[in-house]
Amino acid sequence: MTHEPFDTEAAAYALGALEGEQLAxxxxxxxxxxxxxxxxxxEAGDMAVVLAADAxxxxxxxxxxxxxxxxxxxxxxxxxxxxxxxRWWTSWATAAAAAVLVAxxxxxxxxxxxxxxxxxxxxxxxxLKEELERQARALGQRQADAAIAxxxxxxxxxxxxxxxxGPIPTAExxxxxxxxxxxxxxxxxxxxxxxxxxxxxxxxxxGRPTPAGxxxxxxxxxxxxxxxxxxxxxxxxxxTVEPEAGVAAPTGPIVLASR
Amino acid sequence: MAxxxxxxxxxxxxxxxxxFASFYDRYSPLAxxxxxxxxxxxxxxxxxxxxVFWEAWQAAASYDPARGTPEAWVVIRARARAIDxxxxxxxxxxxxxxxxxxxxxxxxxxxxxxxxxxxxARTTVGSALGALPEAQRExxxxxxxxxLTQTEIAERLKQPLGTVKTRMRLGLERLRAIVGxxxx
Numbered sequence: 434m435t436h437e438p439f440d441t442e443a444a445a446y447a448l449g450a451l452e453g454e455q456l457a458x459x460x461x462x463x464x465x466x467x468x469x470x471x472x473x474x475x476e477a478g479d480m481a482v483v484l485a486a487d488a489x490x491x492x493x494x495x496x497x498x499x500x501x502x503x504x505x506x507x508x509x510x511x512x513x514x515x516x517x518x519x520r521w522w523t524s525w526a527t528a529a530a531a532a533v534l535v536a537x538x539x540x541x542x543x544x545x546x547x548x549x550x551x552x553x554x555x556x557x558x559x560x561l562k563e564e565l566e567r568q569a570r571a572l573g574q575r576q577a578d579a580a581i582a583x584x585x586x587x588x589x590x591x592x593x594x595x596x597x598x599g600p601i602p603t604a605e606x607x608x609x610x611x612x613x614x615x616x617x618x619x620x621x622x623x624x625x626x627x628x629x630x631x632x633x634x635x636x637x638x639x640g641r642p643t644p645a646g647x648x649x650x651x652x653x654x655x656x657x658x659x660x661x662x663x664x665x666x667x668x669x670x671x672x673t674v675e676p677e678a679g680v681a682a683p684t685g686p687i688v689l690a691s692r
Numbered sequence: 693m694a695x696x697x698x699x700x701x702x703x704x705x706x707x708x709x710x711x712f713a714s715f716y717d718r719y720s721p722l723a724x725x726x727x728x729x730x731x732x733x734x735x736x737x738x739x740x741x742x743x744v745f746w747e748a749w750q751a752a753a754s755y756d757p758a759r760g761t762p763e764a765w766v767v768i769r770a771r772a773r774a775i776d777x778x779x780x781x782x783x784x785x786x787x788x789x790x791x792x793x794x795x796x797x798x799x800x801x802x803x804x805x806x807x808x809x810x811x812x813a814r815t816t817v818g819s820a821l822g823a824l825p826e827a828q829r830e831x832x833x834x835x836x837x838x839x840l841t842q843t844e845i846a847e848r849l850k851q852p853l854g855t856v857k858t859r860m861r862l863g864l865e866r867l868r869a870i871v872g873x874x875x876x
Contacts, residue, residue, distance in 0.1 A: 444864040445835070445842065447760075447768060452841050463759075471758050478764025480867050483820050484836050485767045488729035490721035497742050498720070502713060505749055509709035 443470050447477030577657045581617050584609040595689040606689050615662035623650045631677035638665040647679040697762030704752035723770040730774035740777050744770045775839025820870050828863030
């Protein structure tokens with residue numbers, strides 16, 4: 434295709450003098466990105482400006498400017514407001530998302546930093562509690578031992594032996610007893626009562642059992658149990674297996690009994 | 693200056709009303725002078741001016757710096773709309789003045805034609821066009837100020853189309869040399 438026709442057509446095109454098939458052909462040619470014709474078009478545009486200088490510039494009526502700015506504002510403002518609103522929302526959403534992220538990371542950070550420490554403190558606390566309970570038990574045991582030693586020095590104290598009965602023949606217990614002051618039951622070789630169960634001591638007077646407290650044994654099968662004084666003379670002391678909360682009248686088998 | 697104009701058009705494409713106000717203030721005197729010269733009537737010229745700048749606002753996104761300067765963009769648009777207006781006025785006056793006899797209608801019988809003729813007559817001697825041979829200047833002026841196509845110019849001047857095309861091309865080449873010389 435020869436380029437010749439397009440050189441003049443760029444100028445004619447710039448002046449709007451092209452029409453019909455000529456115009457369509459040249460626009461297609463421009464759309465194909467012909468650098469030479471684009472240059473020619475720019476030149477023609479510059480000439481159009483030069484030719485326009487033939488007419489003296491004139492100050493347009495202010496009404497035109499006002500009318501245009503009104504129309505433009507009506508179209509520009511909502512779009513800009515929308516854009517600004519969108520920008521604001523985007524930045525707000527970004528900030529909110531960032532805040533959530535920071536909070537999440539902060540939480541993780543705090544958790545990550547302090548969780549081991551908290552766990553350690555928890556373990557320490559549990560150990561201390563256990564130690565305290567152990568010492569409390571030990572103290573209780575020492576107080577019980579002291580009370581028992583006191584009772585052993587007292588000539589008024591009776592020492593009763595309770596033997597294993599029924600299912601646990603090897604079990605044995607001593608009861609230090611004073612009718613007016615009560616006493617202490619010291620148990621050996623008694624196996625744990627089992628889940629949900631405990632041992633319950635009974636004072637039997639005239640054939641009627643009265644509850645005298647619930648106790649459990651330690652891992653070595655020992656127990657020291659305080660027994661409160663009772664009004665009537667006791668004929669027999671007996672221990673049964675009962676629910677751990679204790680019951681008013683014996684229901685389980687007798688494991689220990691005096692006499 | 694041209695770059696600043698292009699920036700304004702870019703901002704207009706982004707619906708920036710302030711950019712449009714600056715754009716209007718910069719280019720409206722040039723456009724209005726041109727439109728007034730072609731249309732001849734201040735009221736019509738003001739209408740056309742508003743039309744041109746409204747179009748510029750709407751078409752800002754399609755402005756392509758590769759195809760010309762912002763000034764050229766405005767001038768070409770202003771000229772095209774002014775010529776549209778003149779043609780519309782010409783058709784209307786023809787309808788009222790000479791509704792039947794279209795064959796006899798010529799520039800002398802056409803009030804709008806008078807305007808166009810006066811516009812051509814007003815071309816100053818000192819302008820770039822004044823430096824062209826009469827035959828070349830004539831076709832360019834008819835195309836530029838009256839918006840006649842090459843075919844219409846050929847009919848008007850009773851010259852072959854090829855002759856009109858040649859005169860226009862030679863005239864424009866000469867103008868380009870003058871404009872290029874001014875630019876250098």
